[in-house]
Amino acid sequence: MSLEVAIVPTGTANLASVVAGMRRAGATPTTVSDADQVARAERVVVPGVGAFGAAMATIDRMGMRTALRERVIEGRPTLAVCVGMQLLCSTSEESPAHTGLGVIAGRLTRFAGDVRVPQLGWNQVEPELGMRFLTDGWAYFANSYRMDHIPEGWTGAMSDHGGAFVAGLERGDVLACQFHPELSGHWGEAVLSAWLSATEGAR
Amino acid sequence: MVAVRVVPCLDIRQGRVVKGIRFQNLRDAGDPVAHAAFYQEQGADEIVLLDVSATPEGRSHAVETVRQVRSVLTIPLTVGGGVRTTEDASRLLESGADKVAVNTAAVARPALITELAERFGSQCTVISVDAARAGRNGWQVVVGSGRIRTGTDVVAWCTEATALGAGEILLTSWDRDGTREGYDTDLVAAVARAVAVPVIASGGAATANHLVTAVEAGASAVLVASMLHDGDTRVGVLKSELTAAGVEVRP
Numbered sequence: 001m002s003l004e005v006a007i008v009p010t011g012t013a014n015l016a017s018v019v020a021g022m023r024r025a026g027a028t029p030t031t032v033s034d035a036d037q038v039a040r041a042e043r044v045v046v047p048g049v050g051a052f053g054a055a056m057a058t059i060d061r062m063g064m065r066t067a068l069r070e071r072v073i074e075g076r077p078t079l080a081v082c083v084g085m086q087l088l089c090s091t092s093e094e095s096p097a098h099t100g101l102g103v104i105a106g107r108l109t110r111f112a113g114d115v116r117v118p119q120l121g122w123n124q125v126e127p128e129l130g131m132r133f134l135t136d137g138w139a140y141f142a143n144s145y146r147m148d149h150i151p152e153g154w155t156g157a158m159s160d161h162g163g164a165f166v167a168g169l170e171r172g173d174v175l176a177c178q179f180h181p182e183l184s185g186h187w188g189e190a191v192l193s194a195w196l197s198a199t200e201g202a203r
Numbered sequence: 204m205v206a207v208r209v210v211p212c213l214d215i216r217q218g219r220v221v222k223g224i225r226f227q228n229l230r231d232a233g234d235p236v237a238h239a240a241f242y243q244e245q246g247a248d249e250i251v252l253l254d255v256s257a258t259p260e261g262r263s264h265a266v267e268t269v270r271q272v273r274s275v276l277t278i279p280l281t282v283g284g285g286v287r288t289t290e291d292a293s294r295l296l297e298s299g300a301d302k303v304a305v306n307t308a309a310v311a312r313p314a315l316i317t318e319l320a321e322r323f324g325s326q327c328t329v330i331s332v333d334a335a336r337a338g339r340n341g342w343q344v345v346v347g348s349g350r351i352r353t354g355t356d357v358v359a360w361c362t363e364a365t366a367l368g369a370g371e372i373l374l375t376s377w378d379r380d381g382t383r384e385g386y387d388t389d390l391v392a393a394v395a396r397a398v399a400v401p402v403i404a405s406g407g408a409a410t411a412n413h414l415v416t417a418v419e420a421g422a423s424a425v426l427v428a429s430m431l432h433d434g435d436t437r438v439g440v441l442k443s444e445l446t447a448a449g450v451e452v453r454p
Binding site: 011014015016017020021023024049050051115116117118119120121122123124138140141142143144160161180182183184185186188189 | 204205206207208243248270273274276277278279280296297298299300301302321322323324325326327370371399400401423424453454
């Protein structure tokens with residue numbers, strides 16, 4: 001049986017890289033166009049690049065807010081990448097007028113201190129004990145805003161850019177990555193494969 | 204801490220890798236897909252594809268080359284050359300680019316930078332700046348693959364471009380490109396001091412020590428081309444030497 005992944009088209013940028021990454025990991029990517037598909041899909045990927053507000057507005061325009069929120073709350077196989085992970089939060093300093101999915105209570109803030117922003121490049125990921133998908137390694141990041149602590153009820157991996165920030169989160173079959181697994185070399189491919197194989201047969 | 208990136212650059216003309224001495228007199232050096240995969244296996248942190256013929260010949264971009272290169276890459280891909288509109292950028296991103304670099308068109312119409320940043324995000328929007336020394340302590344922006352000197356101050360332009368939304372600066376020294384004399388570290392330092400976004404040093408690298416000096420001057424990433432294409436060294440060797448010099452790189 002092929003590993004189907006349904007991708008939420010949150011915007012043009014980087015979609016092709018996510019699709020290519022999924023294919024290399026042995027999955028068959030398709031694109032979803034409505035909430036019903038989001039609810040029924042075995043696996044959903046929320047790629048998300050660009051601004052928090054723009055990505056959330058796109059999701060609202062497609063009517064997918066509730067379906068996505070429910071999937072994540074239920075811990076069904078969902079991979080949220082970069083801004084996709086940020087959308088799980090309530091709000092972001094980047095787009096104060098927009099509300100995220102609100103699965104995680106909290107506000108994203110811009111990197112502070114004497115560091116280059118956006119963070120563009122490879123940084124070390126250090127997971128908590130007992131994570132299923134994330135391991136020690138180097139990941140590629142492209143972000144200006146970040147979550148600063150692991151929310152209650154999740155396990156997480158941290159990284160550092162002018163202070164500690166959340167590199168990734170897991171809960172049930174939900175994997176949220178601030179980094180781009182599809183651009184993180186062999187290590188990133190292993191993360192994708194771990195999530196895909198762990199969610200095989202899940203529903 | 205985010206590591207310093209070693210970024211091989213492939214100059215592309217009609218789907219083939221070429222290398223230029225000051226962008227002229229190009230010599231064919233092979234297949235872009237094979238090159239990209241080869242450098243990725245050596246430990247490259249990112250690949251840059253520049254369509255060097257795009258602006259002078261008015262050609263459209265190497266969309267098919269981008270698609271092919273993307274299929275083998277597990278690392279980020281930046282593409283530049285002849286990008287004039289958000290639609291041009293969109294085609295490249297849809298083909299598999301992760302970042303798009305704009306140069307001549309942004310100098311002609313700086314609002315393009317804001318349009319790109321608003322549609323795709325600053326982390327997708329790279330401003331490519333070719334700099335030529337002008338007097339003792341200054342540089343002017345050159346465009347059209349180095350054929351037109353604009354008289355615009357490089358540091359002022361980089362500052363403006365980041366204010367407009369550029370998330371990274373690909374800074375090429377026109378004077379050093381292809382000379383093997385090392386990066387123009389004064390140029391790197393002047394721009395890195397003036398902006399908060401990452402700066403990629405480009406033009407003139409021939410030794411690992413050149414890479415170290417660019418990092419010391421404030422570069423977040425170093426572009427390398429001829430020294431790799433000529434087979435003088437490998438990415439892994441450069442990274443070992445950077446590590447030995449105390450520069451943090453991805454192992």
